[in-house]
Amino acid sequence: AQSVAQPEDQVNVAEGNPLTVKCTYSVSGNPYLFWYVQYPNRGLQFLLKYITGDNLVKGSYGFEAEFNKSQTSFHLKKPSALVSDSALYFCAVIKRGFQKLVFGTGTRLLVSP
């Protein structure tokens, strides 16, 4: 069965510092990987996706993610955090050939001024 894990419930970072939100996956074969963000009282919004090709994927709002096949990881990164980046972040995976996107449990990012 496909699954995705986000080992941190919350990540705290000071504004201006780099941030990393971790994600590991368990899917046979070559998966499709996604990051979504949820602001308070809103639905999820797509940030970026990895399908194939370059292991470093760039997305919205200055975020990027690095696909590491040997470590089965897809960590979300940003070089310089903003207070407005504070939100709930979800990693998701889908196995090629399947319809169902599986989400992680989410990581709350708190950026302090």
Place this chain on the structure above:
Amino acid sequence: NAGVTQTPKFQVLKTGQSMTLQCAQDMNHNSMYWYRQDPGMGLRLIYYSASEGTTDKGEVPNGYNVSRLNKREFSLRLESAAPSQTSVYFCASSDPGYSEKLFFGSGTQLSVL
């Protein structure tokens, strides 16, 4: 451009009552989904519809029914609500193909007393 519209935004039910959550999208997407979001559980797929006229169970379908009324609309029905169905419900849609990103509605907060 409205995107994905869900109604109602809030609802309180008594145990045993029934209700239907409505969802409509104006992006001409083939696929539509219903998720529930619970603290510490992330998002879990209830049902999805790959195209008009088809529906399939997700991870947690028990206690729910769905109807894909037409290409635009996908409703979720609780026949006899239970306190365990207290959750935030999200509808989503996507372009054909599992690699495409999901577009989410703003959610329905449901409490079952």
